Amino acid sequence: MGEFMNTKTVTGHIAATAAALLLTAGVANAADLFDRATPYSMKDAPVERERPKCGANVALTTDYVFRGVSQTDEGPAIQGGFDCDYRMFYAGVWASNLDFGGDGAGNDIANIEIDVYGGIKHKFGPVEADLGVIYYAYPQAEDAGAELDYVEFKFGLSGNLTDKIGLGGTLFYSPDYTGETGETLTYEGTVSVALGTYGRFSPSFTALIGYVDFFDNDALSYAYWNAGVEVGFAEKFTLDLRYWDTDSDGEAIFGDIAEERFVATVSASF
Secondary structure, three states, X not given: OOOOOOOOOHHHHHHHHHHHHHHHOEOOOOOOOOOOOOOOOOOOOOOOOOOOEEEEEEEEEOOOXXXXXXXXXXXXXXXXXXXXXXXXXXXXXXXXXXXXXXOOOOOEOOOEEEEEEEEEEEEEOOEEEEEEEEEEEOOOOOOOOOOOOEEEEXXXXXXXXXOOEEEEEEEEEEOOOOOOOOOEEEEEEEEEEXXXXXXXXXXXXXXXXXXXXEOOOHHHOEEEEEEEEEEEEOOOEEEEEEEEEEOXXXXXXXXXXXXXXEEEEEEEEO
């Protein structure tokens, strides 16, 4: 999404990292799965069939940051999405405005992102596995021949460490990352700590550390991290206050859009 990614064996990376994730799997932030319907025969009274559970979300943020890099040139963004889950399956779409600058001819490189995703989630004892795919699209982008659209495959594990602490880990593999920068493997680890409930407010501490590994140009590889507090209130709303940073050579690769920053986001789900 904005960041630009020596050929290595992908299978080795995934196998080693998946094993580590199995040892450190943590809290899930996924939607609940449906209970299976009870079978019935023709002589039984009709029962209500289970249906997909769907929801919408909307957010306003001071800066759209993806993997440590601002996607809006440090400006605000309006975002929203719609998703559904049915038993172990889920699918959805999400969008945000962007600011990737201009192409030198008076045209914006990209001003909107639309993500389409789907996958399956299933619990194995205390651990939930998530296997999915995400397609990142930049409609009408002026990309000068370097295609910005790309696809990623996702594998994640998560579960509760205690009733208040959770850990998680996810791998994202792209055969050709944005800007046609080649194969990438992104590693992410997360931790969350519930801080209790105070009236209608439910704060929690959350943090993430990640690394984007560019197989075809290791000079582009970089680490990123964030830490902050999420405060849920009035059941449907969340205020997120978060610090972001990376170890990227910002001046050489991203300019100043990968430097440390503080981001505030308010979101609602319906």
